[in-house]
Amino acid sequence: MMNMNRLIVSRTFRIGERLLGCHARHAGQEELRLQQRRSIKTHCRHLAYAKDLFLGQVNKAEVFPYPEIGNDEVEEIKQLVAPVEKFFSDDVDSAKIDREATIPLETLQGLKDLGLFGIMIPEEYGGLGLSHTIYARLNEIIALDGSIAVTLAAHQAIGLKGILIAGNEAQKKKYLPKLASGEHIAAFCLTEPGSGSDAASIQTRATLSEDGKHYLINGSKIWISNGGMADIMTVFARTEVEVDGVKKDKISAFIVERAFGGIASGKPEDKLGIRGSNTCELSFDNVPVPVENVIGEIGGGFKIAMNILNSGRFSMGSSCAGMIKKLIELTSEYAATRKQFNKSLSEFGMIQEKFAMMALNAFVMESMAYLTAGMMDRPGVPDCSLEAAMVKVFSSEGGWICVSEALQVLGGLGYTKNYPFERFVRDCRILPIFEGTNEILRMYITLTGMQYAGKILTGKIKEMKKGNIGLAIGMVSKKLRTSLGASVDLGLTGKDGVVHPSLEDSAKKLEQNVSLFGSTVESLLYRYGKTIVDEQLVLKRVADVLIHMYAMTAVLSRASRSISIGLRNHDHELSL
Amino acid sequence: MSGRVLVGVKRVIDYAVKIRVKPDNTGVVTDGVKHSMNPFCEIAVEEAVKLKEKKLIKEVVAVSCGPQQSQETIRTALAMGADRGIHVDVSGKDYENLGPLQVSKILAALAKQEDAQLILLGKQAIDDDCNQTGQMTAALLDWPQGTFASEVSLEGDKINLVREIDGGLEHIKINTPAVITADLRLNTPRYATLPNIMKAKKKKIVTVKPADLGVDVTSRLEVLKVEEPPQRQAGRV
Numbered sequence: 001m002m003n004m005n006r007l008i009v010s011r012t013f014r015i016g017e018r019l020l021g022c023h024a025r026h027a028g029q030e031e032l033r034l035q036q037r038r039s040i041k042t043h044c045r046h047l048a049y050a051k052d053l054f055l056g057q058v059n060k061a062e063v064f065p066y067p068e069i070g071n072d073e074v075e076e077i078k079q080l081v082a083p084v085e086k087f088f089s090d091d092v093d094s095a096k097i098d099r100e101a102t103i104p105l106e107t108l109q110g111l112k113d114l115g116l117f118g119i120m121i122p123e124e125y126g127g128l129g130l131s132h133t134i135y136a137r138l139n140e141i142i143a144l145d146g147s148i149a150v151t152l153a154a155h156q157a158i159g160l161k162g163i164l165i166a167g168n169e170a171q172k173k174k175y176l177p178k179l180a181s182g183e184h185i186a187a188f189c190l191t192e193p194g195s196g197s198d199a200a201s202i203q204t205r206a207t208l209s210e211d212g213k214h215y216l217i218n219g220s221k222i223w224i225s226n227g228g229m230a231d232i233m234t235v236f237a238r239t240e241v242e243v244d245g246v247k248k249d250k251i252s253a254f255i256v257e258r259a260f261g262g263i264a265s266g267k268p269e270d271k272l273g274i275r276g277s278n279t280c281e282l283s284f285d286n287v288p289v290p291v292e293n294v295i296g297e298i299g300g301g302f303k304i305a306m307n308i309l310n311s312g313r314f315s316m317g318s319s320c321a322g323m324i325k326k327l328i329e330l331t332s333e334y335a336a337t338r339k340q341f342n343k344s345l346s347e348f349g350m351i352q353e354k355f356a357m358m359a360l361n362a363f364v365m366e367s368m369a370y371l372t373a374g375m376m377d378r379p380g381v382p383d384c385s386l387e388a389a390m391v392k393v394f395s396s397e398g399g400w401i402c403v404s405e406a407l408q409v410l411g412g413l414g415y416t417k418n419y420p421f422e423r424f425v426r427d428c429r430i431l432p433i434f435e436g437t438n439e440i441l442r443m444y445i446t447l448t449g450m451q452y453a454g455k456i457l458t459g460k461i462k463e464m465k466k467g468n469i470g471l472a473i474g475m476v477s478k479k480l481r482t483s484l485g486a487s488v489d490l491g492l493t494g495k496d497g498v499v500h501p502s503l504e505d506s507a508k509k510l511e512q513n514v515s516l517f518g519s520t521v522e523s524l525l526y527r528y529g530k531t532i533v534d535e536q537l538v539l540k541r542v543a544d545v546l547i548h549m550y551a552m553t554a555v556l557s558r559a560s561r562s563i564s565i566g567l568r569n570h571d572h573e574l575s576l
Numbered sequence: 577m578s579g580r581v582l583v584g585v586k587r588v589i590d591y592a593v594k595i596r597v598k599p600d601n602t603g604v605v606t607d608g609v610k611h612s613m614n615p616f617c618e619i620a621v622e623e624a625v626k627l628k629e630k631k632l633i634k635e636v637v638a639v640s641c642g643p644q645q646s647q648e649t650i651r652t653a654l655a656m657g658a659d660r661g662i663h664v665d666v667s668g669k670d671y672e673n674l675g676p677l678q679v680s681k682i683l684a685a686l687a688k689q690e691d692a693q694l695i696l697l698g699k700q701a702i703d704d705d706c707n708q709t710g711q712m713t714a715a716l717l718d719w720p721q722g723t724f725a726s727e728v729s730l731e732g733d734k735i736n737l738v739r740e741i742d743g744g745l746e747h748i749k750i751n752t753p754a755v756i757t758a759d760l761r762l763n764t765p766r767y768a769t770l771p772n773i774m775k776a777k778k779k780k781i782v783t784v785k786p787a788d789l790g791v792d793v794t795s796r797l798e799v800l801k802v803e804e805p806p807q808r809q810a811g812r813v
Contacts, residue, residue, distance in 0.1 A: 076777070079651060082612065083767045115770035128770055 067374020118180025140322025146427030147276025159186025273426030317369025579634030616698025
């Protein structure tokens with residue numbers, strides 16, 4: 001593949017090659033400035049949209065128009081949101097939860113009664129059976145208390161997800177109803193003292209008993225959210241499997257009940273933030289797990305773990321957006337009333353910049369999160385892991401910066417415990433760390449995309465080798481045009497354009513960036529080949545560019561829709 | 577005895593919202609502003625549902641007069657435990673001029689139509705603070721009334737009531753059918769839990785027009801002007 005590529009590239013590309021190197025960085029900056037535009041919807045079909053970006057293409061149909069929900073659903077959402085908002089403003093004392101490092105039983109019971117422990121569990125098993133979009137919306141409110149948010153997420157976004165997505169009917173019937181009502185709480189047990197980001201290296205073992213009816217689990221897990229109070233745990237352990245006659249060690253997933261015996265929880269960790277969430281060590285001592293409790297297939301545990309984690313990530317976007325919106329509310333009140341130098345804080349440019357940044361970030365996070373949620377709600381179980389990862393990276397880092405700036409606006413007051421800002425800062429610090437560290441996610445984002453691009457490019461090369469002259473000419477002329485600086489038209493604007501005309505400028509810039517990105521990816525693959533896996537710094541930049549492009553897309557799509565349907569405040573969104 | 581209770585619920589601007597007067601001084605800004613069920617109406621619904629849970633009454637019917645959006649308020653009542661809803665469709669100018677007199681005529685007509693045994697209302701609405709609908713309804717029906725109720729208990733076909741009045745607490749006993757208006761300390765309304773909201777979707781809401789009930793909703797009152805209270809001057813300590 002590389003040789004053919006080099007041949008074509010050498011003919012037309014050498015001119016552009018040097019330019020590409022610095023363009024990649026430049027494109028990233030451009031995108032930051034352009035983030036103001038609305039999002040474009042892109043579909044996520046079998047890793048659609050984002051993957052195609054790696055080839056310098058915009059999969060229009062996937063992303064435009066922005067996911068729409070019917071009026072009935074809007075009504076329903078409003079109805080569902082109201083009691084949750086009321087509960088959080090009246091009955092949740094976040095300061096107390098933080099101080100005492102525990103969530104009071106009445107609050108926990110209130111959450112259970114509201115039905116918040118089974119938001120996405122299907123109605124037939126006792127849950128609410130709501131869509132990803134509604135889940136994301138509810139998370140905007142739940143995020144107002146970090147400890148509660150993490151407790152609920154650990155329970156349903158990862159703790160019981162395994163049963164939901166990979167469990168068989170019997171397992172679902174047995175466990176889901178009590179989990180939906182909150183009678184049983186779930187936990188996700190993957191991380192071990194020696195295996196954090198390197199999840200595939202876990203050492204906990206599950207050995208088949210003599211009678212073949214039980215697996216005995218031995219090992220220890222750390223950083224387990226809800227570990228101290230969980231009744232049902234999804235535990236990942238190594239099992240011996242036979243593959244083509246060779247004995248191998250593969251990871252499997254098990255549903256483990258505390259009632260099986262042999263499980264001991266350590267004392268709750270004393271953490272910087274999300275102090276109300278119970279996090280502890282769990283040790284397993286010959287815990288007998290019936291073979292019926294294996295989730296999916298023996299040896300298929302790693303894949304299940306990745307699927308579980310991938311499916312829970314997208315809601316971080318809306319959680320952070322909800323939190324930032326609340327912070328804007330609290331901070332703006334202060335900025336408007338506090339006076340220094342005879343002017344209120346809100347009149348100073350640097351303070352205004354902070355608010356602009358917070359508003360911008362909240363808007364982008366919302367757009368990306370709901371775009372991804374909308375894609376995930378489409379029929380056909382699309383794989384939006386790439387998009388979800390991008391949402392997570394952007395939101396966790398954006399959230400951290402915004403929270404810090406909000407505290408800054410309040411100055412000394414923000415630093416004290418009298419105001420919730422310092423708690424928000426502490427609670428937010430965990431976001432770039434858990435659910436896949438941002439470093440790992442960046443690698444994942446880039447490498448998955450590169451793999452896809454690589455496959456397609458190899459495919460194209462093969463075609464050319466077979467003598468598909470038309471394709472070869474097409475590629476060569478395309479590269480000629482690009483290197484000669486011709487304008488790029490990926491179909492976002494113009495006659496068949498999907499972006500609203502008033503957003504044409506931004507859309508054009510996105511197109512240019514996408515096209516440049518595609519070329520950059522090509523040249524990177526050509527330059528490094530397989531060793532690109534080790535070039536972390538290069539990959540990091542690629543990931544950042546991609547994340548920002550997805551953000552731009554989300555924003556452009558959403559803005560187009562808002563203008564098209566004349567939503568009130570759309571002009572505000574336009575300027576954003 | 578039908579064992580049926582009619583509960584009136586009103587859609588008002590949410591209590592936490594900061595009200596703004598319209599630039600033309602004809603009223604208050606309602607567009608895009610958060611609305612919810614009048615807090616005293618919530619207490620009335622809660623009381624009705626409690627009576628049903630104690631098996632003292634058989635059916636709770638939630639009623640609201642207003643535009644299409646009033647159905648949201650009825651849905652909240654259904655999510656709290658009401659069995660079905662009646663939406664009396666009043667919109668546009670008629671809605672802006674809708675006051676206690678017209679509403680009480682509507683409620684009286686519905687009470688007769690539905691053969692209600694009890695009408696539960698909030699003592700007043702937080703947007704107009706009229707405190708008239710309950711009293712007027714009772715008068716139109718010639719029923720006894722127990723207003724500002726802070727305690728309600730059914731005894732056979734009579735009702736024992738404790739009323740909160742300026743002088744203290746008044747204990748009265750009234751016959752049924754009757755009209756009761758709820759005061760703050762009657763109960764603490766439950767949250768409409770999400771599972772109940774989902775279940776409420778299946779409950780029925782019937783829409784009727786005032787004309788169907790033989791009620792004329794033209795107003796006897798004309799609003800001349802709406803303005804903000806004078807700005808408070810800074811005090812001196």
